[in-house]
Amino acid sequence: MDAFYASVELLRYPQLKGLPVVIGGRRRSVDELNGPWPSLADIPVGVFPKLSGYTGRGVITTATYAARQFGVGSAMGLMKAAKRCPDAILLPVDFDEYRKYSRQFKAIITDIVPLMEDRGVDEVYLDFTEVPGGQREGGRVLARLIQKSIFEATGLTCSVGVAPNKLLAKMASEFNKPNGLSVVFEEDLQTKIWPLSCRKINGIGPKTDEKLSAAGIHTIGELAARDPFELQQLFGQNQGRWLHQVAWGRDDRPLVTESEPVSLSRETTFERDLHAQHDKAELGALFTRLCERLAGDLTRKGYAGRTIGVKLRYDDFRSVTRDQTLPVATVDPALIRRTAGLCLNRVDLTRRFRLLGVRVGNLEKTNFNQETT
DNA sequence: TCTGGGGTCCTGGGACTT
DNA sequence: TCTGAAGTCCCAGGACCC
Numbered sequence: 484m485d486a487f488y489a490s491v492e493l494l495r496y497p498q499l500k501g502l503p504v505v506i507g508g509r510r511r512s513v514d515e516l517n518g519p520w521p522s523l524a525d526i527p528v529g530v531f532p533k534l535s536g537y538t539g540r541g542v543i544t545t546a547t548y549a550a551r552q553f554g555v556g557s558a559m560g561l562m563k564a565a566k567r568c569p570d571a572i573l574l575p576v577d578f579d580e581y582r583k584y585s586r587q588f589k590a591i592i593t594d595i596v597p598l599m600e601d602r603g604v605d606e607v608y609l610d611f612t613e614v615p616g617g618q619r620e621g622g623r624v625l626a627r628l629i630q631k632s633i634f635e636a637t638g639l640t641c642s643v644g645v646a647p648n649k650l651l652a653k654m655a656s657e658f659n660k661p662n663g664l665s666v667v668f669e670e671d672l673q674t675k676i677w678p679l680s681c682r683k684i685n686g687i688g689p690k691t692d693e694k695l696s697a698a699g700i701h702t703i704g705e706l707a708a709r710d711p712f713e714l715q716q717l718f719g720q721n722q723g724r725w726l727h728q729v730a731w732g733r734d735d736r737p738l739v740t741e742s743e744p745v746s747l748s749r750e751t752t753f754e755r756d757l758h759a760q761h762d763k764a765e766l767g768a769l770f771t772r773l774c775e776r777l778a779g780d781l782t783r784k785g786y787a788g789r790t791i792g793v794k795l796r797y798d799d800f801r802s803v804t805r806d807q808t809l810p811v812a813t814v815d816p817a818l819i820r821r822t823a824g825l826c827l828n829r830v831d832l833t834r835r836f837r838l839l840g841v842r843v844g845n846l847e848k849t850n851f852n853q854e855t856t
Numbered sequence: 857t858c859t860g861g862g863g864t865c866c867t868g869g870g871a872c873t874t
Numbered sequence: 875t876c877t878g879a880a881g882t883c884c885c886a887g888g889a890c891c892c
Contacts, residue, residue: 542860560858603892688890745864752860804886
């Protein structure tokens, strides 16, 4: 398979190009910025709020490359980011807008390459083994055509990686961000992949990286040099085997062009930590609202679920979950609320918590899908 | 002083059945 | 009747990703 990985850069306002910008925080409407504007593209740079003096909860969803120079990035708390880069512009998250552009760029892509795996709002894998011209210049010609088509239709830039499999294509796409294009061949493994940190592998997060470091393994090359049996001793059979495979650039996962959701959930972090007894009314209303919204999601997407669960995050950031499986699948907000309430009775409610979530799993298709996309 | 929201997948333990 | 093995389901938590 010739895999192609593209991630689209969603910041498209020309007046902000090259400036440090972070997108994130708790969800606010664009109107809250500084009064109603026809669109963010019409706002002069000086009007955007700065990160300096930001107080309250919230994390960065994404940041421009100019902002990343200051050591801020995804998932960082906004207050910490404000200290590192006070002059950065803070934009609110606007998921409806992202979804709109996401549909648009994916439609453009599938017009050119029909075999697409959707990896979220801004990323896709493509297989262009069978696409006419897909092999020209190692895939560069087709990749450039896709980049050009997306830019002309949406103003969005995207970074692209082309490689023999999904693992390497994803890594290749990171080489020249933003708006980059990289091709990695099998024979490039030792020169282009092995010098990289293990953390660059999709699937190695902070925990695994820490364990690897403790074993004296920092780069992918060092990982590849280890005996597979030693890795299995350290990480267990499955993960050990997988680590050895990916270090050697091996990945035979096919493109997944269709999938069904496994669960749906809604959760919210409070402005301040709440207590089950002292904030009973507020929590009760919030809990009901979460269940209603979740029931709405299920109905809209055409699913019902049998397993109802809750999630709590305490003030010390520990999380707990409880769930319960019903005899039949439901979309009924009252039943979801009642069952989730029973789950909630099984957790420690004596200490304050910062987040409450409701989840429905064990999904079954109903025939009432109201969503067209 | 911190650390969102919405997902998937994996692991491991306990209950239950055969 | 008791015991152990194996399979399955349910549940909880952890790691990771976008």
